Amino acid sequence: MKVKVVADILGANDRIAAENNRLFKECGVFVINVMSSPGAGKTTLLEKTLAALKDKYNIGVIEGDVATTADADRIEKMGVPVVQINTGSACHLDGNMVRNALDEFDLKSLDLLIVENVGNLVCPAEFNVGEDCKVMLLSVPEGDDKPLKYPLMWHESKALVINKIDLIPYTNFNIEKATKDSLTLNPKLDIFPVSCRTGEGLEGWYGWLTGNLKRSNA
Amino acid sequence: MHEVSICESILDIVKEQAAKEGATKVTSVRLKVGEMAGVVEDALRFAFEVVSKDSIAEGASLVIDNVPLTARCKSCNRTFHIVGYAFCCKHCDSPEIEIISGRELQIEDIDLEV
Numbered sequence: 001m002k003v004k005v006v007a008d009i010l011g012a013n014d015r016i017a018a019e020n021n022r023l024f025k026e027c028g029v030f031v032i033n034v035m036s037s038p039g040a041g042k043t044t045l046l047e048k049t050l051a052a053l054k055d056k057y058n059i060g061v062i063e064g065d066v067a068t069t070a071d072a073d074r075i076e077k078m079g080v081p082v083v084q085i086n087t088g089s090a091c092h093l094d095g096n097m098v099r100n101a102l103d104e105f106d107l108k109s110l111d112l113l114i115v116e117n118v119g120n121l122v123c124p125a126e127f128n129v130g131e132d133c134k135v136m137l138l139s140v141p142e143g144d145d146k147p148l149k150y151p152l153m154w155h156e157s158k159a160l161v162i163n164k165i166d167l168i169p170y171t172n173f174n175i176e177k178a179t180k181d182s183l184t185l186n187p188k189l190d191i192f193p194v195s196c197r198t199g200e201g202l203e204g205w206y207g208w209l210t211g212n213l214k215r216s217n218a
Numbered sequence: 219m220h221e222v223s224i225c226e227s228i229l230d231i232v233k234e235q236a237a238k239e240g241a242t243k244v245t246s247v248r249l250k251v252g253e254m255a256g257v258v259e260d261a262l263r264f265a266f267e268v269v270s271k272d273s274i275a276e277g278a279s280l281v282i283d284n285v286p287l288t289a290r291c292k293s294c295n296r297t298f299h300i301v302g303y304a305f306c307c308k309h310c311d312s313p314e315i316e317i318i319s320g321r322e323l324q325i326e327d328i329d330l331e332v
Binding site for chain 1: 220223224227228230231235239241249254255256257302303304305306313323324325326327328329330331332
């Protein structure tokens with residue numbers, strides 16, 4: 001017997017993500033989902049961003065990792081509320097994991113919630129967690145060929161931070177190529193070349209983030 | 219690696235349908251997988267085999283219908299196949315395009331023994 005189903009396989013996750021998003025809207029909190037490969041500098045970018053913006057905005061952080069609380073420990077030192085999710089074996093956060101972490105926050109008091117996804121350039125792009133937008137990070141040592149190799153993540157993101165540009169002189173990373181390929185995949189992508197180590201370019205990223213915060217709270 | 223999570227979701231839907239129909243066995247599951255669904259077919263087949271073990275769907279064949287990545291240009295209104303993930307119109311170069319297919323990740327139908 002053949003049974004017609006026509007069901008979205010990730011429908012269950014999408015429904016939870018939509019519920020999360022409704023809750024975020026109700027509470028007036030802007031949510032970004034930060035994705036990159038491991039070691040690109042997500043947590044360092046968060047530390048810099050928190051140092052620059054935490055006096056002006058109330059910010060919370062959800063840290064996703066397969067194991068350890070190393071990243072949450074770093075964020076806790078910045079004096080903002082943080083929850084660590086250990087996924088065990090899963091290579092990405094999903095809507096349900098984030099929903100379960102939300103009880104730990106007073107969402108109504110937050111302006112911005114940053115979700116740092118598990119380091120991975122493939123899977124996180126498929127699983128919405130209820131965010132307003134996805135932001136991705138590419139670091140110079142990974143190579144300028146990454147955009148075309150991982151098109152889905154580039155396509156899904158609203159902003160791209162290219163980190164560790166202070167290392168460009170020591171590598172064959174071609175930032176024009178990385179930028180051109182990124183814009184081919186996503187012509188509307190906002191791109192910020194930065195060095196979290198030297199601070200170069202970070203003002204542009206802060207400006208993008210605060211602009212989005214102001215728009216969402218308007 | 220997320221193919222395991224996807225197969226767990228497939229199995230949840232399949233089990234629910236099988237229970238509804240009072241099935242004793244699931245023999246086949248047909249999927250619609252878009253070109254940009256972000257799944258690797260081999261990984262999906264392997265994950266399904268592992269996840270469905272000892273369930274009503276153990277041994278069921280996975281039939282995969284691939285859907286090409288296509289878009290419609292909002293400027294010139296033509297539709298086209300996106301090649302090389304170049305997300306602008308291949309006729310007029312406009313970046314204002316909307317994806318009309320290629321993101322599907324759906325179960326189409328299931329073959330059951332009742």
